[in-house]
Amino acid sequence: MSAANDQQDIKREKILEASHQRFLHYGYSKTTMNEIAGDLSMSKALLYYYFPDKSELYMAVMRKLASDYLKHLQDKFGHFDDLRDAFLFQVNTHHDFIVNNYNFFDYFRLNEQNLPDTIWETVGHIRNAEIKLLANAIQSETEKGNIAPITNPIEVVEVFLDALHGIKVGGALPQKKLNFPHREDLEEIHNKRLLLIDIFVKGLR
Amino acid sequence: MSAANDQQDIKREKILEASHQRFLHYGYSKTTMNEIAGDLSMSKALLYYYFPDKSELYMAVMRKLASDYLKHLQDKFGHFDDLRDAFLFQVNTHHDFIVNNYNFFDYFRLNEQNLPDTIWETVGHIRNAEIKLLANAIQSETEKGNIAPITNPIEVVEVFLDALHGIKVGGALPQKKLNFPHREDLEEIHNKRLLLIDIFVKGLR
DNA sequence: GTCCTGACTTTTTTAACAAAAATATCAAAT
DNA sequence: ATTTGATATTTTTGTTAAAAAAGTCAGGAC
Numbered sequence: 001m002s003a004a005n006d007q008q009d010i011k012r013e014k015i016l017e018a019s020h021q022r023f024l025h026y027g028y029s030k031t032t033m034n035e036i037a038g039d040l041s042m043s044k045a046l047l048y049y050y051f052p053d054k055s056e057l058y059m060a061v062m063r064k065l066a067s068d069y070l071k072h073l074q075d076k077f078g079h080f081d082d083l084r085d086a087f088l089f090q091v092n093t094h095h096d097f098i099v100n101n102y103n104f105f106d107y108f109r110l111n112e113q114n115l116p117d118t119i120w121e122t123v124g125h126i127r128n129a130e131i132k133l134l135a136n137a138i139q140s141e142t143e144k145g146n147i148a149p150i151t152n153p154i155e156v157v158e159v160f161l162d163a164l165h166g167i168k169v170g171g172a173l174p175q176k177k178l179n180f181p182h183r184e185d186l187e188e189i190h191n192k193r194l195l196l197i198d199i200f201v202k203g204l205r
Numbered sequence: 206m207s208a209a210n211d212q213q214d215i216k217r218e219k220i221l222e223a224s225h226q227r228f229l230h231y232g233y234s235k236t237t238m239n240e241i242a243g244d245l246s247m248s249k250a251l252l253y254y255y256f257p258d259k260s261e262l263y264m265a266v267m268r269k270l271a272s273d274y275l276k277h278l279q280d281k282f283g284h285f286d287d288l289r290d291a292f293l294f295q296v297n298t299h300h301d302f303i304v305n306n307y308n309f310f311d312y313f314r315l316n317e318q319n320l321p322d323t324i325w326e327t328v329g330h331i332r333n334a335e336i337k338l339l340a341n342a343i344q345s346e347t348e349k350g351n352i353a354p355i356t357n358p359i360e361v362v363e364v365f366l367d368a369l370h371g372i373k374v375g376g377a378l379p380q381k382k383l384n385f386p387h388r389e390d391l392e393e394i395h396n397k398r399l400l401l402i403d404i405f406v407k408g409l410r
Numbered sequence: 411g412t413c414c415t416g417a418c419t420t421t422t423t424t425a426a427c428a429a430a431a432a433t434a435t436c437a438a439a440t
Numbered sequence: 441a442t443t444t445g446a447t448a449t450t451t452t453t454g455t456t457a458a459a460a461a462a463g464t465c466a467g468g469a470c
Contacts, residue, residue, distance in 0.1 A: 032433085033432075033433065033434090048433090053434070156400070159397055159404065167367040192364055195360060237460085249463090254412095259463090411470105412469105415465105415468080416465105418463105425459095426456085427455085430451100430454095433450065435449085436444105438446105
């Protein structure tokens with residue numbers, strides 16, 4: 001039974017990998033269950049034996065990505081020189097994550113409305129984890145006496161994350177005001193975010 | 206001829222007012238040229254005598270709103286106690302503007318893609334004016350010695366505006382991640398923006 | 411000549427429907 | 441417990457027709 005479950009888990013992993021590749025290269029709507037099954041030389045029906053439906057399969061891949069992403073963050077958090085370093089690591093990690101998985105998120109871009117509820121659970125989970133990490137960093141810096149005490153660190157972090165979120169294409173080219181930035185704009189966005197960090201840390205004074 | 210133009214301008218104003226009311230209450234797609242003409246007891250054809258088409262009529266209303274909005278900003282700018290007051294006035298004015306004209310902007314919400322180019326000219330115009338005002342405020346504060354010199358004030362203001370833009374529904378309720386916030390969230394957004402101003406001005410230290 | 415309209419044409423939206431493609435299920439085989 | 445071919449169901453796509461709205465124009469009134 002234990003071995004059987006091992007086998008099952010291995011197969012689930014294989015399916016997840018194949019799905020990830022398809023979703024990453026072609027996006028959600030342009031990959032079919034037949035294609036994923038074909039990549040694995042298995043029947044489409046078998047996919048439904050391991051995963052209830054297509055969107056749950058997608059969500060499973062997404063949870064795996066999220067898990068890896070958060071693990072990467074958490075590994076490094078806890079020992080930073082200062083608050084700026086913590087913010088910087090967060091922004092850089094996030095940037096790399098988006099760049100590396102850009103096409104995967106076409107599901108967000110295109111479907112926009114009527115997404116499965118589970119997607120927001122995962123998004124919320126990531127966000128909460130990020131908030132916790134950054135709030136801890138602030139707390140830690142406060143205790144070390146490096147920054148002035150803050151009434152509500154969580155609220156500050158929320159504003160920080162929202163502000164980061166807002167920095168997506170603006171400036172001279174507002175016509176590109178899409179919910180999701182174009183790939184070629186990712187670098188400019190990243191640079192603006194670095195500036196935001198400086199302002200947050202130092203303030204305008 | 207001059208009198209004739211006066212008459213023409215008055216009638217254009219009347220059309221603009223009636224259109225504004227319709228767009229404000231029912232949004233762009235749910236108001237018809239026939240209805241606007243009906244409100245004014247004139248023929249639809251006459252509307253086309255004064256305005257080339259529906260979207261230009263809409264844009265004319267929008268330019269009027271934008272003009273009033275900027276006038277309100279500019280009147281007060283130039284004599285503020287400090288940078289915080291300037292940012293505060295900007296955010297408050299913007300908030301009132303959105304609250305008072307909420308439904309008017311359904312055109313943005315719904316059409317999203319394929320909007321007329323002129324809309325982005327106006328949006329860009331507003332943004333540039335805001336940038337200029339705020340950058341001047343920074344410049345002025347710098348010269349008074351109230352804040353440390355800033356390499357590129359315009360870039361800072363751009364980040365500020367983008368960050369404000371980003372603060373639209375986030376937090377615990379990410380499922381409402383629409384491009385345009387729901388009406389009931391406007392107050393919460395406004396409060397977060399006030400916090401952002403504090404952080405920008407004081408910094409986390 | 412400027413302002414205005416009714417009647418008209420053109421374009422866009424909507425609904426209904428069928429065909430195709432994709433998702434999802436299941437009885438039976440291993 | 442796993443796997444599949446066959447089949448059922450749902451979603452997408454394309455077509456068409458009718459309705460509604462946008463937009464035009466010849467001509468009337470002042």
